[in-house]
Amino acid sequence: MSDVTIFAPSPILTVTVENSGDADEIHIHAGGQGVWQARMLRRLGVSATMCCSLAGEAGQVIRHLLEDDGMTVVGIERPGRASAYVQDRRGGERAEIGTEVGDPIARHELDELYGAVIREGMRSGVVILSGPAGDDVLPPDTYRRLAADLREAGCTVVVDLAGERLDAALEGGVDLLKVSDEEMRAHGLDDDSPDALAAAMHSLRSRGAGTVIVTRASEPLLLLDEQGLLEVAPPRLEVVDSAGAGDSLTAGVVAGMVRGEPPRDAITLGAAAGALNVTRHGLGTGDADAIAELRGRIRVSVPGEDDDGGSMGVSPDGLAGLIETPRREAPGAESPRTESEGER
Structure with missing residues (x-):
């Protein structure tokens, strides 16, 4: 059982090119809001379970990268395209080379993911609801239902959201x-x-x-x-x-x-x-x-x-x-x- 459960519906495969002396240096990581939150939690000695959807080949790579970072992964595997981006930082700033938002989560996969968040959230007692990579990944109302159901189950709910997703979470009620x-x-x-x-x-x-x-x-x-x-x-x-x-x-x-x-x-x-x-x-x-x-x-x-x-x-x-x-x-x-x- 982890200390914190993180709802990270669509983690991102990130590829970054940097300048290292006379050669290029390429870094491959899992990324996205929930991943960055989990990574800092781990640095502070707090364990985290990532509840996420993992699409296609990139999703399998993301799973391994998350596990290598010391996170427990509860991943709902699905077909299609995962979220990903390639950035060039050789000039000192982030320059987007390519971005893939990924496919929306289908109804059956979302049901499975929802159930996993409720189960893991009740085990940890603290849940962070993080945002997806794109607007169409899942319905905003998912956040209202999750916030309400998790709090009804006695969990502490933390959000860092925006727009319709924030409106929905507030309807459900959040602690932070x-x-x-x-x-x-x-x-x-x-x-x-x-x-x-x-x-x-x-x-x-x-x-x-x-x-x-x-x-x-x-x-x-x-x-x-x-x-x-x-x-x-x-x-x-x-x-x-x-x-x-x-x-x-x-x-x-x-x-x-x-x-x-x-x-x-x-x-x-x-x-x-x-x-x-x-x-x-x-x-x-x-x-x-x-x-x-x-x-x-x-x-x-x-x-x-x-x-x-x-x-x-x-x-x-x-x-x-x-x-x-x-x-x-x-x-x-x-x-x-x-x-x-x-x-x-």
Whole structure:
């Protein structure tokens, strides 16, 4: 039995070409949001079971790569094309050479995958619902049903989703939601002031999220739970590659929760994991000892608090008005998320 179950409907076969002196260097890995989360969990000493669909020849390669990374794989094998991409990083930036989104998961395979997530989720008690590689891989309503059924079974549900998938998961109810301010701005939040962000986070909580975490690129991230709002500022390290930092943050928070920490304490482990990840080329990677040292340098404060300890946040009347925003126009609604959105 693993500590965490991850729903990763369509992991990706990634092929990256890099420059190594006078020769090209080719790296082949399993990738995608759920994979990067699982990889960081493993670095932090937390075991993970990947519930995923594995299509065609690429799916078989993905299975072996995941198992080589120390993950337990519960894979539903199916015909067709798996998700894959080839990137050229010889110039220092990621240049897409080719991308294969993969075939949608058929009804019978999705039923089998759904059952596997429920079974493994009940065994571990903590489940991360991650996004697919493309919009058409599976129906968005799958996330509503999974969130509702897993919580009914007593599981803790964590999501880092967007668009219709996020809307669906919120209907089912989630314990922890992580989202970026960029995704929030893309869907209705035209003011990223602290007051507006706080109101948008309260809106997400009113729609079904227990704890909400908002990342803000190089700015301190925000956490809102029943106790109030926190601002969390990790050290600003030199960025080599920002890809996977958001997924590392999610994994770090979950790792802390598995060890019994509430999210407002576990957020410092997540912030440290995300901060270290940007210094590396590998996605969802980082040295556990370095992350532990960084964690001690995370600054946590109450945003908008003046010298006298008074709150300068949004007023109750203003907050109530923003929370009553119609559901489809809520600031927390997000765009469809693809595998590349693990970069934030």
